[in-house]
Amino acid sequence: MSVQQETTSTAVQPARRTAAPRSEWAKARERLGWILITPTIVVIMVVAFYPLIRVLYLSLTNARLGSINAPRFLGFANYAITFRDPTFLTALNHTIVFTVLTVALETVFGLGIALIIHSNFRGRGAVRAAMLIPWAIPTVVSSRMWAFMFNDVFGVINDLLFTRLHLLSHKVAWIANPATALPAVIAVDVWKTTPFMALLLLAGLQVIPGDIYEAATVDGASKLQQFWTMTLPLLRPALMVALIFRTMDAFRVFDMPFVIKGTAPETITLGIYARQQLVDFQKLGQGSAISVIIFLFIVVFVVIYTWLLRSEEA
Amino acid sequence: MAQAAQAMPRTRAKGPSVGQIISRILFYLLVVFILIYTIFPFYWAVVTSFKRGGDLFLTPVQYFPDPVSLESYDYVFTNGDFLRALLNSTIVSLVTVLLALAIGSLAAYALGRLPFRGKNVVLYTTLAMTTFPAIAILPALFQMVRATNLYNTLTALIFTYLTFTLPFTVWVLTNFFKTLPAELEEASLVDGATPFQTFYLVLLPLAAPGLVTTGLLAFIAAWSEFLFALTFTQDYHARTVQVAIAQFSGNTGYELPWGNIMAASVLVTVPLIVLVLIFQRRIIAGLTAGAVKG
Numbered sequence: 001m002s003v004q005q006e007t008t009s010t011a012v013q014p015a016r017r018t019a020a021p022r023s024e025w026a027k028a029r030e031r032l033g034w035i036l037i038t039p040t041i042v043v044i045m046v047v048a049f050y051p052l053i054r055v056l057y058l059s060l061t062n063a064r065l066g067s068i069n070a071p072r073f074l075g076f077a078n079y080a081i082t083f084r085d086p087t088f089l090t091a092l093n094h095t096i097v098f099t100v101l102t103v104a105l106e107t108v109f110g111l112g113i114a115l116i117i118h119s120n121f122r123g124r125g126a127v128r129a130a131m132l133i134p135w136a137i138p139t140v141v142s143s144r145m146w147a148f149m150f151n152d153v154f155g156v157i158n159d160l161l162f163t164r165l166h167l168l169s170h171k172v173a174w175i176a177n178p179a180t181a182l183p184a185v186i187a188v189d190v191w192k193t194t195p196f197m198a199l200l201l202l203a204g205l206q207v208i209p210g211d212i213y214e215a216a217t218v219d220g221a222s223k224l225q226q227f228w229t230m231t232l233p234l235l236r237p238a239l240m241v242a243l244i245f246r247t248m249d250a251f252r253v254f255d256m257p258f259v260i261k262g263t264a265p266e267t268i269t270l271g272i273y274a275r276q277q278l279v280d281f282q283k284l285g286q287g288s289a290i291s292v293i294i295f296l297f298i299v300v301f302v303v304i305y306t307w308l309l310r311s312e313e314a
Numbered sequence: 315m316a317q318a319a320q321a322m323p324r325t326r327a328k329g330p331s332v333g334q335i336i337s338r339i340l341f342y343l344l345v346v347f348i349l350i351y352t353i354f355p356f357y358w359a360v361v362t363s364f365k366r367g368g369d370l371f372l373t374p375v376q377y378f379p380d381p382v383s384l385e386s387y388d389y390v391f392t393n394g395d396f397l398r399a400l401l402n403s404t405i406v407s408l409v410t411v412l413l414a415l416a417i418g419s420l421a422a423y424a425l426g427r428l429p430f431r432g433k434n435v436v437l438y439t440t441l442a443m444t445t446f447p448a449i450a451i452l453p454a455l456f457q458m459v460r461a462t463n464l465y466n467t468l469t470a471l472i473f474t475y476l477t478f479t480l481p482f483t484v485w486v487l488t489n490f491f492k493t494l495p496a497e498l499e500e501a502s503l504v505d506g507a508t509p510f511q512t513f514y515l516v517l518l519p520l521a522a523p524g525l526v527t528t529g530l531l532a533f534i535a536a537w538s539e540f541l542f543a544l545t546f547t548q549d550y551h552a553r554t555v556q557v558a559i560a561q562f563s564g565n566t567g568y569e570l571p572w573g574n575i576m577a578a579s580v581l582v583t584v585p586l587i588v589l590v591l592i593f594q595r596r597i598i599a600g601l602t603a604g605a606v607k608g
Contacts, residue, residue: 032509033428040421047477051454058453129594130352136590138538140556141579145359148572156358159375195352199598252447255540259560271449278453288453295450
């Protein structure tokens with residue numbers, strides 16, 4: 001009970017830069033602020049910042065797991081080795097294809113679904129609830145579910161497309177076939193994340209005031225014109241944020257292709273490649289170099305996106 | 315799609331024309347298609363889990379289990395390794411979420427309500443952390459886990475899971491605390507409470523709904539985590555359900571025991587779906603809190 005009653009009148013004033021003496025209460029609050037964030041800062045330092053710095057350091061050494069020798073400093077040798085490794089180039093290629101295609105498809109489909117849910121119709125609440133289901137299902141489970149659906153002989157997808165609808169001339173081994181393995185993985189991610197994208201964009205649509213559309217209709221603008229000239233520009237901030245988050249998420253993809261095909265060359269991504277060097281080959285130094293490369297790619301994305309966002313606002 | 319979507323409310327005034335009826339039918343067909351696309355894969359997992367082993371390999375495929383069989387669930391519920399994994403996942407997810415809430419709510423109160431210098435640096439660093447790629451710190455965490463003899467323990471998972479549960483908790487709860495009215499603290503001050511009492515006795519109880527939603531979202535993230543669980547564990551002592559499901563294989567090579575895999579998958583997913591549907595409004599609000607402001 002250190003707070004004196006007579007300080008009340010000054011303490012509740014938010015402006016503290018005035019010449020008036022700062023009250024006990026305000027000082028106590030600032031002190032408390034630092035005390036309260038200390039545990040969080042300590043934990044984040046230990047489980048995130050220190051490891052990140054350590055990975056940067058390890059990437060410059062020849063450290064190996066389980067080796068008793070002290071790691072030797074190599075400079076950028078690990079990076080040079082990585083960039084020359086054909087597996088790295090394959091993984092990089094897959095990761096870029098995966099990121100570009102999933103983000104593009106999820107954004108377009110997500111926007112379409114968001115526009116549909118945004119309109120008034122019976123059963124709207126149920127559709128919106130259903131959108132949460134793919135998001136709530138763990139990625140490992142989704143991957144396993146789809147792997148069985150993609151099964152060449154007993155899978156429901158071949159049953160639908162070949163046996164029942166006759167859209168295919170033969171059953172396709174979607175996951176075993178190198179040409180369809182990556183598209184299959186992309187399809188699973190699009191299924192899992194499109195509904196979530198739709199919900200993010202729906203939240204953006206809901207803050208656009210409805211009366212501007214009435215005014216535009218009175219002025220004779222078609223629905224399509226309204227979409228291109230009003231909805232899309234007004235949705236841009238929500239769209240950009242969703243794109244940033246999705247791109248970062250897609251670029252570090254690991255779970256889905258790993259559960260479906262392990263470290264197989266048809267679907268190896270940078271995330272899988274990094275873990276393979278680290279765990280399977282025990283190469284701590286080179287695994288760290290790949291981790292740093294993934295991290296830098298993501299940082300570059302964020303910088304580009306925020307720069308685009310800024311230059312648009314200006 | 316935008317046209318169909320926005321044409322809807324306008325059909326009320328006059329009687330609907332043929333064109334409007336057709337566009338309405340097309341619109342509902344599209345809605346039904348989206349619903350089927352969204353839900354069918356999980357329906358398929360459930361159907362598969364209730365089929366007899368042999369019925370999985372019938373062609374053409376059965377779209378409904380006939381007869382309904384519980385043999386896959388029987389297998390899963392008598393599989394010691396899977397039950398242990400279920401226990402491991404429950405312990406890891408609950409403890410990491412409780413830790414994240416306990417530590418994170420303190421920081422969130424400070425960041426959301428208390429004035430102090432350097433606040434924005436902490437806040438934006440935390441936001442950056444929520445999008446941090448786990449793979450970027452995996453090598454160092456792996457080395458730390460091995461150096462501290464925590465490899466293949468639940469403790470290793472609980473601590474490393476804080477890398478994503480804690481920043482997320484802090485960010486969402488900070489936004490939540492910001493929305494509470496300032497009068498509460500003033501009233502509490504008049505009553506002679508210290509700042510910490512104000513937090514503990516007045517604001518924390520009011521934040522209960524925010525804590526529940528945030529905890530639920532963090533729980534889903536921890537329950538579904540795969541990369542750390544796969545890398546930092548070796549056997550049933552610490553293996554989580556996600557790793558167990560990913561590594562489920564038959565004792566006789568060729569075809570995987572899909573019925574058992576799907577039964578296990580349905581078991582670890584149904585609780586999440588039920589929780590998400592119960593809390594759907596709050597979850598959508600919580601997920602979009604930081605994302606739509608731009």
